[in-house]
Amino acid sequence: MIWDTHALGGRERYQLLTSLVVPRPIAWVSTRSADGQRNLAPFSYFAAVSATPFLVSVSIGSRRGEDKDSLRNIRDTGAFCVNLATEAQLAQVNETSGEWGPEVDEFVMAGLESAQADSVDAPYVAGCPAVLECRVQQIVALEGSPNTLVIGEVLRVRVADEIPMIPGTHFVDTAALRPVARLWGDLYTTLGDLPALERPAV
Structure with missing residues (x-):
């Protein structure tokens, strides 16, 4: 099977992309609007970009030609938090994925406590075991x-204190963190086997 992507419709391209580029980590992005309204939504077009400077990227789609709430808030405030989605909160992550209006506080809707980030003007999920405080x-x-x-x-x-680090390093113990990732459609995935392979000696 071979497809010319320019000959496909947007739906078909989306289906191929999201079923082949897997698993995708989930950025559970929390923001605050210019007038103080909290927002929380998951995005699976999320990636590490650079360690120095420490950069991550999130690709955010529009809704009927208008910026989604998360993007509008990020533009207005220059700040956001990435809460790393984990197994324990997967149901709440999914709940916040709905196309809720800007007047809806997803923290309240999903029964989540929030806290204020120290370094940027954004809330974060208080019970999330790993959070990145980001400025644009x-x-x-x-x-x-x-x-x-x-x-x-x-x-x-x-x-979180209960998530161990690998001794002598700044590696977070991924098996203890239990992150979840996105596949396609309604499918998510959790950690399976974690094979360790040494890089070839040169």
Whole structure:
């Protein structure tokens, strides 16, 4: 099977992309609007970009031609938090994925406590075991796409005390963190086997 992607419709391209580029980590993005309204939504077009400077990216789509609440808030305040989605909160992550209006506080709707980030003007999920506090470094309009790429500089990393670190390192114990990832449609995935392979000696 071979497809020319320019000959496909947007739905078909989306289905191929989201079923082949897997698993995708989930950025559970929390923001605050210019008038103080909290917002929380998950995005699986999420990636590490750079360690120095410490950058992550989130690609956020539009809704009927208008910025989603998360993107509008990020543009207005220059700040957001990435709460790393984990197994324990998967149902709440999914609950906040609905196309709720800007007047809806997803923290309240999903029964979540929030706290205020120290380094940026954004809330975060108080019970989330790993949080990245980010300020906007760059917002990139993707030509011909309804998506906008947000690149954020991580100013502070929060990891819950109960999540161990690998001794002598700054590696977080992934098996203890229990992150979840996105597949396609309604499918998510959890950690399976974790094979360790040494890099070839050169």
